[in-house]
Amino acid sequence: MSGDDRQNEEDRQKELAREHKERQAKRAAEQSAKARRNTFIGAAVAVVVVAGGIFAATTLVGNDGASNAAAQPSASASASASPSGTPVLPTALPSSTPRKASDITCTYKRDNSVPHKFVGLPPKKPNMKLSTMTIKTNHGDIVIDVDPNATPCSVNSMAFLAKKGFYEGNRCHRLAKPETSGLYLLQCGDPQAKADGKNKTDGQGNAGYVFGDEAVDVMPYSRGVVFLTQPLDAAGQNSSQFAISLSDENTQLEQVYSVLGVVKSGLEIIDKVAEGGVIVNPDDITGDGGSTAPKIPVIIKKVILK
Numbered sequence: 001m002s003g004d005d006r007q008n009e010e011d012r013q014k015e016l017a018r019e020h021k022e023r024q025a026k027r028a029a030e031q032s033a034k035a036r037r038n039t040f041i042g043a044a045v046a047v048v049v050v051a052g053g054i055f056a057a058t059t060l061v062g063n064d065g066a067s068n069a070a071a072q073p074s075a076s077a078s079a080s081a082s083p084s085g086t087p088v089l090p091t092a093l094p095s096s097t098p099r100k101a102s103d104i105t106c107t108y109k110r111d112n113s114v115p116h117k118f119v120g121l122p123p124k125k126p127n128m129k130l131s132t133m134t135i136k137t138n139h140g141d142i143v144i145d146v147d148p149n150a151t152p153c154s155v156n157s158m159a160f161l162a163k164k165g166f167y168e169g170n171r172c173h174r175l176a177k178p179e180t181s182g183l184y185l186l187q188c189g190d191p192q193a194k195a196d197g198k199n200k201t202d203g204q205g206n207a208g209y210v211f212g213d214e215a216v217d218v219m220p221y222s223r224g225v226v227f228l229t230q231p232l233d234a235a236g237q238n239s240s241q242f243a244i245s246l247s248d249e250n251t252q253l254e255q256v257y258s259v260l261g262v263v264k265s266g267l268e269i270i271d272k273v274a275e276g277g278v279i280v281n282p283d284d285i286t287g288d289g290g291s292t293a294p295k296i297p298v299i300i301k302k303v304i305l306k
Contacts, residue, residue, distance in 0.1 A: 118208030142266030
């Protein structure tokens with residue numbers, strides 16, 4: 001490739017990224033007003049634990065009844081505020097009312113409509129004693145506090161997939177940064193992802209099943225919050241994908257996505273990776289799936305729940 005060709009290609013990539021950022025910023029602005037109304041009204045607001053999920057590919061299947069995975073928790077939490085009225089962002093999961101596995105039935109529905117890796121369906125009864133999820137990566141461990149009392153079927157699904165070795169070798173396919181996406185997060189869990197900036201289906205894969213929403217509105221998506229991912233405009237389509245918020249600015253998002261937990265340690269690992277930049281996928285510049293993989297690969301060696 002000649003010098004002129006390289007320069008033209010670089011200019012094209014910059015223009016695509018700029019247009020993408022503008023689209024994302026417009027979408028974020030539309031979401032932000034509603035999110036502020038729903039989340040921070042006055043000095044404090046009650047947040048009811050109910051249901052949710054986020055950002056994968058828009059080509060996943062529709063609702064068709066899959067949104068009734070579990071009995072919804074009845075716990076609640078509050079977002080407090082500083083004397084100035086600025087909300088104090090939570091750094092841990094709100095406490096949840098203890099529940100019995102015998103009172104919960106999780107429903108997982110087969111889905112082979114997208115690229116997937118099927119290792120079976122999780123059990124209907126969750127393990128209510130789990131409290132931490134450790135993601136062992138090629139850069140170190142990321143430890144996440146989880147609460148099956150708040151999201152029993154989500155934690156149950158993660159524990160099942162972890163036990164089956166589903167995540168071993170998985171490459172985190174999306175590093176969304178403010179300059180390219182208007183958001184700041186790392187997304188993982190697509191079993192077919194190449195994370196090379198070339199694979200057009202990155203972000204569309206799942207575990208061959210879907211399940212309903214849990215823990216919507218439990219807390220804003222501040223730095224360290226981990227949430228399940230699914231199509232932006234869908235519900236009840238959670239599966240294997242998840243995202244880790246890297247900025248308090250993500251609280252602009254409307255609270256419609258399932259919170260899985262909060263990072264206890266290891267965020268600095270992702271911060272260091274993020275400094276290395278992203279690979280823009282020109283064939284997926286609209287952000288519907290596998291755009292902007294991290295230039296420094298994040299490879300999951302093992303996931304452990306205990």
